[in-house]
Every structure is written in C-alpha cells, then in structure tokens.
Amino acid sequence: MFDFLGNPDYDVLGAFWVTVQLTLYSAAGSLVWGTLLAGMRVSPVPLMRGFATGYVNVVRNIPLTVVIVACSLGLNQTLQITLGGQTFKEIGFRLAVLGLVAYTGTFVCEALRSGINTVPVGQAEAARALGLGFFQVLTLVVLPQAFRSVVAPLANILIALTKNTTVAAAISVAEAAALMKDMTENESDALFAVFAVFAFGFVVLTLPVGLLLGWVGRRVAVKR
Amino acid sequence: MKLRTAGTATAAALVLSLAVTACGKGGGDEGSADGAKKIAIGIKYDQPGLGLKEPDGSFSGFDVDVATYVAKELGYKAGDIEWKQTPSAERENMIANGDVRFIVASYSITDERKQKVDFAGPYLLAHQDLLVRADDRSITKAADLNSKKLCSVTGSTSAQNIRRDLAPKADLQQNGGYSECLTGLENKAVDALTTDDSILAGYAAQKEHRGKFRLVGLKLSDENYGIGLKKGDTELKGKINTALKKMVSDGSWQKAVTANFGPAHYKNEPAPAVAD
Numbered sequence: 001m002f003d004f005l006g007n008p009d010y011d012v013l014g015a016f017w018v019t020v021q022l023t024l025y026s027a028a029g030s031l032v033w034g035t036l037l038a039g040m041r042v043s044p045v046p047l048m049r050g051f052a053t054g055y056v057n058v059v060r061n062i063p064l065t066v067v068i069v070a071c072s073l074g075l076n077q078t079l080q081i082t083l084g085g086q087t088f089k090e091i092g093f094r095l096a097v098l099g100l101v102a103y104t105g106t107f108v109c110e111a112l113r114s115g116i117n118t119v120p121v122g123q124a125e126a127a128r129a130l131g132l133g134f135f136q137v138l139t140l141v142v143l144p145q146a147f148r149s150v151v152a153p154l155a156n157i158l159i160a161l162t163k164n165t166t167v168a169a170a171i172s173v174a175e176a177a178a179l180m181k182d183m184t185e186n187e188s189d190a191l192f193a194v195f196a197v198f199a200f201g202f203v204v205l206t207l208p209v210g211l212l213l214g215w216v217g218r219r220v221a222v223k224r
Numbered sequence: 225m226k227l228r229t230a231g232t233a234t235a236a237a238l239v240l241s242l243a244v245t246a247c248g249k250g251g252g253d254e255g256s257a258d259g260a261k262k263i264a265i266g267i268k269y270d271q272p273g274l275g276l277k278e279p280d281g282s283f284s285g286f287d288v289d290v291a292t293y294v295a296k297e298l299g300y301k302a303g304d305i306e307w308k309q310t311p312s313a314e315r316e317n318m319i320a321n322g323d324v325r326f327i328v329a330s331y332s333i334t335d336e337r338k339q340k341v342d343f344a345g346p347y348l349l350a351h352q353d354l355l356v357r358a359d360d361r362s363i364t365k366a367a368d369l370n371s372k373k374l375c376s377v378t379g380s381t382s383a384q385n386i387r388r389d390l391a392p393k394a395d396l397q398q399n400g401g402y403s404e405c406l407t408g409l410e411n412k413a414v415d416a417l418t419t420d421d422s423i424l425a426g427y428a429a430q431k432e433h434r435g436k437f438r439l440v441g442l443k444l445s446d447e448n449y450g451i452g453l454k455k456g457d458t459e460l461k462g463k464i465n466t467a468l469k470k471m472v473s474d475g476s477w478q479k480a481v482t483a484n485f486g487p488a489h490y491k492n493e494p495a496p497a498v499a500d
Binding site: 009065069072073076077078080087088092169170171172174178180181182183184185186187188189191 | 312313315316317334336337339340373378379380381384388395396397398399400404407408411413414
C-alpha cells in the first residue's frame, strides 16, 4: 500500500524540507513585520496607527490563496518583479515568503497587541516618569513583558503558518503539497495512503512545535 | 503536559490523521440503482472546451456533449442528468462510493487507475502539446524546450513529463490553474503553456483569447480519454461502448469536436476505436 514511497521520483523528505524552509523564513519575517505593526498600532502618531490598523484589517481578511496568487500573477507575471530569483522555483519561493509574511504578520501583530494589554498601565507610566521616550518604553519595558505572555498564541500562529505553506504549491514552490499533487495524479490506487503520509508529515512537524512552545510559554510567563 | 501524555498524544494524532483521511466516504447514493429517474455524471467544471460551468449555470464542452449523448442512449433525457464536479484527486472515490454513475472528465486511461475503476471508450485521443503566442515561431521540436520558460498545473501529468523526460532543464512554472498560466503567456513571462491539446484548444477557442495563441502540434504524449465507471460493472461498460460507437458512426462525435475545438484550428485525431 505504501510501496509508492520507494519510487525515486518522489523526494518526500526533500519536499518537506522545502516546507520547513518556507516556514522558518516566513516565521522570522512575520515576527519582525508583526512586531513593527504592533508598535505602530500603539504608537502616539495617528498616521502610523491608522496605517497599521487599516493594513491589519484588510490583509487578514483576504484569503491566503488570493494573497499568494496575487504575488505571482500581479508582482511577478505582470510587473516582472523577481526579488532577485532566476528560475520560477526561486522566484516562487521568495514570493511565497513575501505573501506569507504579509499575511501572517497581521496575526502576530494582533497576538502581540493582546500581550501589550496584559502589561499594567502603571509600568508604562512609571517608565515615562523616569524620562524614557515612547520607543524606549516600548522596547525596554512593555514589549519584553508582552512577548513573554504571548508565547502560546504565537505557537498557534506558527502551527497555522506551517500548514498555510501548502498554499505555495499554487505558485510553483516544490513543497510537500506540490509533491502530494504529483502523487494523487499518479497513484490513484493508493490515494488514502498518500493523504495519510502527508497528514502524518505535518503532524510530525507541528506537534513538537506546539508541545515545546507550550512548555516555553509556561516557563517564561510573567507571574502576576 | 507530562512526557507520558506527550507520547499518547503523538499516537492519538497519528491515528487521527489516518482516520481523517479515511472518512471522505459516505454521502449520497442516489442514482446508483438502475431504473432511478436521475443519473449523476461527473465532469470538470473549469475546463473550457471540455467541461465548463457557464455563469448562467448551464454546462458546455466536449465531455458534456459526450456525456449527454451517452445518457440519452442509456434512456435518460438531458433534464434527468445531475452534473457533479469531480476534481482529479476525488474521481476514483466518487465512482467507488456511487456518488456518480460514470465520469467524463478528461480522464486518461492509465494502469494505476484501472486498478480502481473500469474504463469505457476511449472516446478521444489527446496529446500533450504546447500553446504559444500566435507570433512565436521559436519552438518546433521538444528539444527546443530546454531553454524555454514553460507553464503548467502543479502535479499534472504534463508537468511531470516535462520535469522527468521531455525537458528537464526547462524553467517550469507550476500554477494552480491553467488560466493563471495564460496571464504569464500573454505578458511574455512564460513562453509556452503545456498540457493536453484538447484542453489547450478549449482555452485558445475562448472568445477573449481568440487569435492570441496557437497550438504547436508536437504530440508529446498519447492520452486516451475514457469514461470511468465502477469496477466490474461490465453491463454499463458495454452499454456506454455501444453508445460511443453509435455517436461516432452517426456523425454526432465529429459535430461535437468541431463545435467545441473548431475555433482553435485544432486538428483532432480521428475517433479512437472503442475497445470492448
């Protein structure tokens, strides 16, 4: 039943490795972008606040497939933006990371904002009274505490991101879902086995992440 | 969570992942019993020229015409047909579960598929081919492809043929659908769109694309389209084969080909001999 796994045409581990790379780059990017967005949303400058609020509410409500395909059709095929990639494989990978960062950043921003709300107002007021500016209050006092309280929600977002990378199959990234499509086309006598292999692969990727970050979250949480 | 519970959770997740993939079964059984008034037929909804759901809810294309003709021969009027969408990954299961009586959906006859379903026909011989911009004459043989930018659909047989045999060095873009490739082809981001010529002809014949693209006519592979039905149902298979033979001999087959692929200057193969 699982004998298709021996076919040298199917590089299952290679495909999942691309999934892992896609996840890691996108996770790093969306953590940075999400933090910036959260900073803007709580900033005293109305223009930045307005931009971040508008961006988050627009982008998080667009289906991810539309975001990713728009990156390929709009940015690459129509505007000829390649992000430095030479082949469709490279271009697709970079565009997919761009799309995933743009999308996942909104969720990171909102998780972080809820973390900021757990920091008592007195902390920021005390920091202000010491003469710290907005940027210092945010980076030295508020954000470090906020991050510690949102590890678990961020783990949720990371798990969702891992599975969302499958959408990149739509723009020629050779990750797990693309290989699964190859297999469903050829191995129609073992479809359930094919699905089971990939479902299992994703559980193997996400389950340890959830358990590990859940433990980390409990360790670093600010006891109040 | 303790380590022991983590182990249990891993096992539970494994079992669950198997269970989830296995539970696509069940669902309606209507139309599977003989003598029922309605007949459920599986087609594609998104392939112009073969099977396409029009904005007004009607269906058009060569597969649809063949299915309608066969249903008529089986004793069902056009109004008795219940069209169902059958995406590539679900075709075998929808037949096995009786969701559809048979499937006419650019379904190539392959050995792997024969393990799960029986095929009547073939009713069309298609070839993998290339669609290029109408003024582009730079591709004349398969070897030219290695230096070209190609586009096809993720996981399709055509895309795999290119990657493995025909042109491993070609820069192949794999998209979710053929219409996305057409955008790139029009904007010169890709040089050719590759899949079965019947599908390409359908796109080239669409009103908004007429005159922009042309088929190269390379015949890179042979795809025999068959009508998929439940394994072991020889009675239905025989009836469909008889219907297909009649469709070819009374000229309806050629008429359907001309009506659906004609505007693309698609030189179709003669009707394939129906196997018994």
